[in-house]
Amino acid sequence: MSPEALREIARNMVETVPQASALGFKLLSVEPSRGSVLTPWREDLVGDPDTGVIAGGVITALLDHTCGLAVVSMAGDNHTPFSTATLDLRIDYMRAAAPRADIIAQAHCYKLTRTIAFVRAHAFDADPADPIATAQAAFVLKRAPIA
């Protein structure tokens, strides 16, 4: 798949899926096996009213979505990308995000079998080396039947 075609699929996935667009996700980058997505801070997404820190649920959706993007980016030369479903997702919260901070997630699909994709991801607000949360996920691949 050309970088342009991959970017088009990625943009579609990150910006037109209803939940992704409701959260205001923006595609930062995509390449085979890796993806990066930003979610902007918003008043109605706050999880801790005393500090203004964004809700864990938003980070969960962002990490899940960015992991899915990393999986889809593996489609390679197959022009009909497979669809995916999350099998499991583990998230560790290292620290609270800074109040009113945008969050960036980066995901890496480090192993793909015929049926399962294994992905790691992390989310941060300012410095990638100082993550807010890390994630480990497995996805089931639903390939289109071979014609």
Add this chain to the structure above:
Amino acid sequence: MSQAAERLEVFLSRVPYVGFLGMRAELAGDEMTATLPFAPHLVGNTVMPALHGGVLGAFMEMTALAQLSVISPAARVHKTIDITIEYLRPGRAEITYARADVRKVGRQIANVHVEAWQESRSKPVAFLRGHFLLSGA
């Protein structure tokens, strides 16, 4: 209104993200059932259509935090340490329910299991297990 119901009401109305999801919760004694009415902005797959996996995870995490706000009152929202989400079935475009089972409340940390289902509790759509850091009372 009972003290437990009041604490739940405070949690649900104070956390803006609860409003974004459109989540509600009801108490029967100290047992809480959370509901997530279907809404178009919760969709992650428009072809099926199915709820976004992140939405199911977030709904279960908020269910755990809401249940903890009832049984372990604190001035501030408790903090999530880690969660593991297992997806069993796609979340269809219909109402979703969740119930939290608080396995242990320690001095600092609580262990909570959450189950989410739709038309039948015997067909769960997802589970969540998590640890939460308890804020002081």
